[in-house]
Amino acid sequence: MQSAIRQQRSTMIGFTAILMWAALALLTKLSGPIPPFQLTAMSFTVAFFIGIATWVRDGGNPLVHLKLPKAVWTLGITGLFGYHFFYFMALQNAPAVEASLIAYLWPLLIVFFSALLPGERLRWFHVGGAIAGFIGAGLLITKGQSLSFDPRYKTGYGSAIVCALTWSSYSLLSRRFGHIPTNAVGGFCGATAILAWLCHVAFEPTVLPMGWQWIAILCLGLGPVGLAFFTWDYGVKHGDIKVLGALSYTAPLLSTLLLIICGLAEATWSVWLACLLIVGGAFLAVMDFFRPK
Numbered sequence: 001m002q003s004a005i006r007q008q009r010s011t012m013i014g015f016t017a018i019l020m021w022a023a024l025a026l027l028t029k030l031s032g033p034i035p036p037f038q039l040t041a042m043s044f045t046v047a048f049f050i051g052i053a054t055w056v057r058d059g060g061n062p063l064v065h066l067k068l069p070k071a072v073w074t075l076g077i078t079g080l081f082g083y084h085f086f087y088f089m090a091l092q093n094a095p096a097v098e099a100s101l102i103a104y105l106w107p108l109l110i111v112f113f114s115a116l117l118p119g120e121r122l123r124w125f126h127v128g129g130a131i132a133g134f135i136g137a138g139l140l141i142t143k144g145q146s147l148s149f150d151p152r153y154k155t156g157y158g159s160a161i162v163c164a165l166t167w168s169s170y171s172l173l174s175r176r177f178g179h180i181p182t183n184a185v186g187g188f189c190g191a192t193a194i195l196a197w198l199c200h201v202a203f204e205p206t207v208l209p210m211g212w213q214w215i216a217i218l219c220l221g222l223g224p225v226g227l228a229f230f231t232w233d234y235g236v237k238h239g240d241i242k243v244l245g246a247l248s249y250t251a252p253l254l255s256t257l258l259l260i261i262c263g264l265a266e267a268t269w270s271v272w273l274a275c276l277l278i279v280g281g282a283f284l285a286v287m288d289f290f291r292p293k
């Protein structure tokens with residue numbers, strides 16, 4: 001009973017990452033025309049300071065928290081930086097709608113591949129909930145329009161597939177390193193910031209944020225591109241990863257609703273149908289989550 005309660009608590013902590021990711025689109029819009037790698041670098045720099053704060057809180061030499069096994073460093077940097085790198089590659093080499101939809105296969109992959117993890121059992125309602133969520137996310141991304149996958153954009157489509165595989169693999173493989181403290185994510189954020197700055201210098205012009213754009217960037221680094229990665233790490237290591245995968249489809253729904261509330265998006269029939277599918281899929285996926293075990 002106690003272990004089940006701990007798992008439920010850990011899952012809810014992981015779900016806070018999904019709630020924070022819902023603010024990603026709004027804060028990105030409010031940050032202005034900042035090039036993607038520059039915005040990633042600035043946000044992860046802020047996130048790195050969250051990691052430093054946790055290290056200082058724990059006392060001792062903060063640099064001790066950087067002494068991690070090579071496999072952990074490889075997984076962390078590949079997950080955080082690799083996901084963003086391939087996502088930007090996908091958007092640059094394919095239409096945004098198709099690329100985004102392919103990239104958003106990662107929650108579905110988490111649910112399917114979680115069956116390979118020790119002690120995990122995949123049930124029909126986990127799969128059904130995840131598929132309903134994916135269909136709903138597809139409606140949000142495409143706005144109910146038909147898709148056209150053009151072979152000319154195969155580089156972009158391939159990058160989007162790698163993007164989805166990268167984040168789902170990072171989330172699943174993190175389970176193997178459940179003994180590694182979550183504050184290790186601070187080191188991954190620092191490494192991601194450095195790599196993003198290097199990509200920015202190599203590929204992009206620098207755009208100086210103005211006024212409130214600085215606040216939006218700070219909020220990005222504190223929330224969706226900061227604390228969210230810490231709570232997600234804790235959730236996938238100690239919570240119900242199948243439920244977290246299925247619930248991840250609530251992020252684009254909440255993001256869209258937030259944009260509508262702020263007057264930056266329009267409520268259409270596809271939004272409400274997507275809402276029905278995603279919320280229904282989420283309820284289906286968590287059907288046995290709160291049952292006594």
